Amino acid sequence: MKEYPxxxxxxxxxxxxxxxxxxxxxxxxxxxxxxxxxxxxDLANLTRRIYLGYDRTTSLKEDVLEKDKRKKATAFxxxxxxxxxxxxxxxxxxxxxxxxxxxxxxxxxxxVASTDNGFDINLQYEDRSPSRRPLQNTQTRSITVSLTQxxxxxxxxxxxxxRYADEFNAASDFxxxxxxxxxxxxxxxxxxxxxxxETIPAEDSVEMFNTFLQDAPSEWRFExxxxxxxxxxxxxxxxxxxxxxxxxxxxEIEEELDEQLRGITDAVFKGSGLRENQFVQDxxxxxxxxxxxxxxxxxxxxTDSIEVELQFKQNPKTTFxxxxxxxxxxxxxxxxxxxLGPDKRENTRKEFRSSIVDLYGEYTDxxxxxxxxxxxxxxxxNGITENNVDQLHDLGIExxxxxxxxxxxxxVEEVDNIGETRAEDLTEESIEN
Amino acid sequence: MGEEVRNTGNRAEDRLIALLQEFxxxxxxxxxxxxxxxxxxxRDEHGIDGYMAYEDPYLSAExxxxxxxxxxxxxxxxxxxxxxxAKQVRTALECSTRSEDFDEKLNNYENRRRDTAIxxxxxxxxxxxxxxxxxxxxxxKVKRGGGPxxxxxxxxxELNRLASIQNKYREIKETHTEGEDxxxxxxxxYYPSLQEPRAAPKRRxxxxxxxxxxxxxxxxxQKTELNGTDTDTTDVSIVFNSAGIDQDSLEFLYYSLRDxxxxxxxxxxxxxxxxxxxxxADETYDSAVDSLENILPPDKEFRFxxxxxVEYKSYAEDLTED
Numbered sequence: 046m047k048e049y050p051x052x053x054x055x056x057x058x059x060x061x062x063x064x065x066x067x068x069x070x071x072x073x074x075x076x077x078x079x080x081x082x083x084x085x086x087d088l089a090n091l092t093r094r095i096y097l098g099y100d101r102t103t104s105l106k107e108d109v110l111e112k113d114k115r116k117k118a119t120a121f122x123x124x125x126x127x128x129x130x131x132x133x134x135x136x137x138x139x140x141x142x143x144x145x146x147x148x149x150x151x152x153x154x155x156x157v158a159s160t161d162n163g164f165d166i167n168l169q170y171e172d173r174s175p176s177r178r179p180l181q182n183t184q185t186r187s188i189t190v191s192l193t194q195x196x197x198x199x200x201x202x203x204x205x206x207x208r209y210a211d212e213f214n215a216a217s218d219f220x221x222x223x224x225x226x227x228x229x230x231x232x233x234x235x236x237x238x239x240x241x242x243e244t245i246p247a248e249d250s251v252e253m254f255n256t257f258l259q260d261a262p263s264e265w266r267f268e269x270x271x272x273x274x275x276x277x278x279x280x281x282x283x284x285x286x287x288x289x290x291x292x293x294x295x296x297e298i299e300e301e302l303d304e305q306l307r308g309i310t311d312a313v314f315k316g317s318g319l320r321e322n323q324f325v326q327d328x329x330x331x332x333x334x335x336x337x338x339x340x341x342x343x344x345x346x347x348t349d350s351i352e353v354e355l356q357f358k359q360n361p362k363t364t365f366x367x368x369x370x371x372x373x374x375x376x377x378x379x380x381x382x383x384x385l386g387p388d389k390r391e392n393t394r395k396e397f398r399s400s401i402v403d404l405y406g407e408y409t410d411x412x413x414x415x416x417x418x419x420x421x422x423x424x425x426x427n428g429i430t431e432n433n434v435d436q437l438h439d440l441g442i443e444x445x446x447x448x449x450x451x452x453x454x455x456x457v458e459e460v461d462n463i464g465e466t467r468a469e470d471l472t473e474e475s476i477e478n
Numbered sequence: 479m480g481e482e483v484r485n486t487g488n489r490a491e492d493r494l495i496a497l498l499q500e501f502x503x504x505x506x507x508x509x510x511x512x513x514x515x516x517x518x519x520x521r522d523e524h525g526i527d528g529y530m531a532y533e534d535p536y537l538s539a540e541x542x543x544x545x546x547x548x549x550x551x552x553x554x555x556x557x558x559x560x561x562x563x564a565k566q567v568r569t570a571l572e573c574s575t576r577s578e579d580f581d582e583k584l585n586n587y588e589n590r591r592r593d594t595a596i597x598x599x600x601x602x603x604x605x606x607x608x609x610x611x612x613x614x615x616x617x618x619k620v621k622r623g624g625g626p627x628x629x630x631x632x633x634x635x636e637l638n639r640l641a642s643i644q645n646k647y648r649e650i651k652e653t654h655t656e657g658e659d660x661x662x663x664x665x666x667x668y669y670p671s672l673q674e675p676r677a678a679p680k681r682r683x684x685x686x687x688x689x690x691x692x693x694x695x696x697x698x699x700q701k702t703e704l705n706g707t708d709t710d711t712t713d714v715s716i717v718f719n720s721a722g723i724d725q726d727s728l729e730f731l732y733y734s735l736r737d738x739x740x741x742x743x744x745x746x747x748x749x750x751x752x753x754x755x756x757x758x759a760d761e762t763y764d765s766a767v768d769s770l771e772n773i774l775p776p777d778k779e780f781r782f783x784x785x786x787x788v789e790y791k792s793y794a795e796d797l798t799e800d
Contacts, residue, residue: 077636078628
């Protein structure tokens with residue numbers, strides 16, 4: 046390192062690559078500071094105000110590089126009226142042209158490959174943010190996003206494996222740009238819909254976690270819940286004041302959870318008992334839902350054991366991550382650190398991932414999900430804020446396509462803060478005076 | 479017996495408060511019980527031994543800090559005893575932000591950021607073992623929700639380190655800012671600028687909470703001296719270095735100064751803390767300093783020295799008697 050990383054360098058490496066848990070361990074080990082917090086950002090901000098020497102900075106950097114095992118798998122729903130052939134051709138046309146799906150990242154399609162029941166899109170981009178040069182070298186990265194047709198012709202299941210947030214973000218940027226590109230070219234729209242646990246009623250999400258644990262992929266048998274994460278529903282604040290007093294904050298309820306895990310493990314063993322567990326019931330009554338679980342599974346045909354972590358996330362990524370966080374070998378005297386090897390690790394992660402994708406599909410109402418997504422998507426256009434969304438809905442504008450088709454003069458007249466230039470921009474039509 | 483233990487606790491508390499006061503933190507109050515405002519804490523009250531505040535270089539408001547100190551024999555420290563002390567401090571801190579009682583009795587309704595506490599965990603016999611203590615700290619639980627609440631645990635080594643930094647800082651102040659030949663002089667801790675959200679560089683005579691565990695602590699000295707009938711002004715950048723002194727470490731330290739506006743001075747003084755008495759330290763230091771020859775700008779004077787060590791307990795006890 047020939048320069049000292051800036052406060053932003055440290056902040057972004059913690060925020061984008063290191064994560065909350067590792068940063069908490071880092072501060073505890075190196076600085077003797079216990080940082081009690083639910084937000085990665087709190088940890089990231091702390092790094093801005095201290096000055097780390099060579100050894101600690103190097104250890105931070107190396108920890109990040111060592112995250113290999115923690116490869117995550119995510120999935121989403123992809124919807125379009127277009128035929129597979131059209132989609133593939135559409136993408137192939139941009140290969141070896143100068144077209145970039147995101148210019149800052151030089152995000153390009155490298156290739157499109159057919160698979161059994163769909164196709165893989167290989168993307169390449171530059172992982173480059175000028176502010177974090179010293180800590181993370183600029184490099185060209187490749188990612189693969191797989192689309193697989195479901196029973197419903199217009200619905201595809203998208204999956205991606207990634208290690209770092211920027212890989213996830215690049216895929217997300219790609220779909221955003223592809224979508225608006227198709228709109229401009231007046232092609233049938235495509236839509237990427239993320240998994241959002243808040244769209245599932247809390248009771249159902251408990252059932253879903255329960256089933257996820259109980260019906261593990263063939264080789265694996267559920268042994269123990271190691272950690273359950275909970276979150277309070279965004280919209281319940283205030284309404285449940287009486288109960289809130291009992292669970293003042295997520296941290297405290299988590300502490301109690303630690304003590305309740307044995308009961309919860311038992312509950313999973315007893316069939317659909319998770320919901321009947323008193324503590325779980327208390328959580329639900331107080332407007333909490335489960336958003337993550339870490340559990341131990343034993344391999345039936347081997348001495349392998351693993352800890353799988355399933356995490357549903359909200360902002361800025363609405364998705365879930367599934368990772369194998371620990372690998373063990375079972376011995377007579379207990380669990381020793383083990384190694385699944387790359388192939389088995391990969392397959393296992395995939396099996397667990399499809400299990401949750403299927404379950405999510407069962408428990409969610411896709412129609413309402415799509416509805417929800419559109420509200421958000423409108424605000425992604427330059428100049429459209431949350432405040433405008435209602436006004437747009439009043440005009441019958443629900444989707445990006447609707448916006449594109451709208452009459453620019455109506456937009457200027459009916460929607461606050463949309464001027465002529467912006468209206469022309471959004472609709473690509475000019476206003477005649 | 480109970481009485482005696484409590485006394486030890488108070489003396490330990492006095493020492494830690496004296497150390498922080500010497501860093502220009504203000505002692506606001508302490509020795510009070512405040513009502514618990516959380517049912518999860520399993521108690522009616524929290525004892526607050528010390529509450530201090532300092533003017534934070536990067537915050538618009540002051541920062542209020544709960545300061546708690548324990549003094550025990552080595553054999554009484556262990557994972558569960560440290561965890562239980564750390565939890566006690568954490569819950570007290572949590573209630574300090576939500577208990578009306580705290581605002582009334584201690585904070586006087588002032589607007590202060592309250593997300594920080596310090597736990598002095600002092601071993602009062604000769605058995606302290608740093609690596610073992612390190613393991614005790616690592617076994618302490620951190621919550622993954624709420625917050626942020628920061629709890630800094632200071633064992634003997636860290637207390638010695640902070641006392642040594644302060645001792646040197648004070649010595650520089652006495653030697654270079656107070657004297658017959660000095661026309662004008664300032665010594666301050668130096669806080670570099672930050673990007674997004676931007677913060678301008680600051681000079682303060684107060685140490686920040688973060689500097690208590692920062693590998694580098696920067697300071698700046700400016701003095702104008704009489705030289706015959708003329709005056710000479712000298713600017714000095716000072717670094718208290720608690721990271722290593724091998725070549726990579728010192729090179730990195732140099733970059734940190736260069737990239738944080740620490741080289742706009744005539745001289746640079748680096749004081750490195752070498753906790754293990756610095757066996758072979760002189761040699762390591764010398765060869766690392768030699769190897770920096772091609773990197774250091776020739777027009778500046780660089781002085782690398784070992785930070786003289788003081789023993790926290792006697793140092794802080796002297797402070798309490800002042």
